[in-house]
Amino acid sequence: MRALPAGVPVAGGAMRAGRRWVRTDRGIAAVLTLVVAGVLVAIGAKPDDVPVNLIFLPLVLGILFLSNRILPLFACLILGALGLAAYLQETYPARNVIAMIVMGGLSLLVLYLSLRRGQTGVGPLRGQSMLVDLRDRILAQGQIPALPDSWLVQSALSSAGGSPFAGDFFVATTSDKGNRIELVVVDVSGKGEAAGTRALQLSGAMGGLMGALPPDRFLPAANDYLLQRAWDEGFATAVHVSIDLATGDYELRSAGHPPALQRHAGSGRWKLLVAEGPVLGIVEDVEYECEKGRLAPGDSLLLYTDGMVEEPRRDIELGIDHMMGAAESLLRHSWTGLADRLVAAVGSPDDDRALLIVHRRP
Incomplete structure (x- = not known):
């Protein structure tokens, strides 16, 4: 032997x-x-x-x-x-x-x-450490990789009721030998620990899929993954963007997610980026529309979950307008900690909130 x-x-x-x-x-x-x-x-x-x-x-x-x-x-x-x-x-x-x-x-x-x-x-001490480890693994999936000095990416996350777990998460990675950055913001159905465990599984799967597949195949593959899991609350919304770091050209696709926002530095105006597609985990063999655009120097891109713009007895359009106004006001002061300040300023504390800001420095 x-x-x-x-x-x-x-x-x-x-x-x-x-x-x-x-x-x-x-x-x-x-x-x-x-x-x-x-x-x-x-x-x-x-x-x-x-x-x-x-x-x-x-x-x-x-x-x-x-x-x-x-x-x-x-x-x-x-x-x-x-x-x-x-x-x-x-x-x-x-x-x-x-x-x-x-x-x-x-x-x-x-x-x-x-x-x-x-x-x-597991005992209580080990059980708590395991929960913390699971939460840290989810957060690690959303760590922003090293980028050229001309690019700034910020993220912020706030869970409903101060729970250590949230159904919202990010995944970030580079592709094409570091020439592109891939970002996805996801909102898993449910809240608290139940949503957090599903978010852990989905974030791990997305982390492997996003760097290995071309942008147009990422959301269909994530949809297939959720269908295979057959969870009781098995759906999720997501918005995925792939950005060329040399030119600023991007491809954006959405799976039932609130529309992304682009701020044009020249005019100071915000534009809704509506890329329609069904939520993940419901329908088989789906395709997702692609919204193409370019981030010129000074432009910004805003990706977020519905907790940022939805509140009881208020239309989502009003919530989006409120968030754009708050972002514009905060931008006048500094880019430092903008994502954290914006999450603290808008949205419902009774819902998970996630925000991702991409800025191409002038």
């Missing part, structure tokens, strides 16, 4: 690591159990002087550090310890009765949550 190359992990190493973790987990549980036992002994010795809420500390430590396999047993231990503490006390100060009720309710909650955690196989 041929030996594995150095540095390649083997099953035995993983099993040893797993056994070490089990031993550590049991050790933590044993220490916490001893602490609980010590509190019970103290209550038995001086029931009127030792507060029951001392058990709170091992309970919190158990929530943080015990695995899904042991935590339910530890929560049951805490419940039993509370019952024993009530039996050991000769008198029942009001503060201890209240503490027992709170601790008992918290223990039941811990028991319920530990069973829910068992479905994912």
Whole structure:
């Protein structure tokens, strides 16, 4: 049998690591159990002087550090310890009765949550780090690549209600040996964590498709990808632009997305770029209209999601006009942080908002 190359992990190493973790987990549980036992002994010795809420500390430590396999047993231990503490006390100060009720309710909650955690196989600390990692992966897809000094691209994203996840995202990459930049702004159906997980899958797929396909095949391929996933809420809107960094010529295509905007530096006017096409994930074998144009020196392009322009009881046209007015006002001051300032100034805080600004410096 041929030996594995150095540095390649083997099953035995993983099993040893797993056994070490089990031993550590049991050790933590044993220490916490001893602490609980010590509190019970103290209550038995001086029931009127030792507060029951001392058990709170091992309970919190158990929530943080015990695995899904042991935590339910530890929560049951805490419940039993509370019952024993009530039996050991000769008198029942009001503060201890209240503490027992709170601790008992918290223990039941811990028991319920530990069973829910068992479905994912991760503890709370690891679970939070995984969620942060997923969010960072989505944001990494939208990082703007290095561009010539004559080009400026800014992006900003704000999630509904301050959630760490959003259904809106960007993907940015270069193609044609760095001579073109490909940008897409996407709005996945739904909000919060559910939309965030779908956005993670779609952003990864789009990141691979956008640099590998010609601009006219990108949205049809993304549409096919969504159809194959067959999600319950499986649709998304998107606007994709491919820009020649030497000439400023661009090709823009939209999949059910709000119209992009171009600002002409010479006149100071904004122009709607209406490229029609069905949303992603609904219809098979679709084609998307192409809006061609050129960004002259000083011109700008604005791509955004509907959260920037849609609000209850207001037409989307009025929202677009409001956004253009706000952008024009902010442009008089500085280009620095323009995308962030514009997202903060317009749109609904109850919806995800995303904005991408492309500016060709004069």
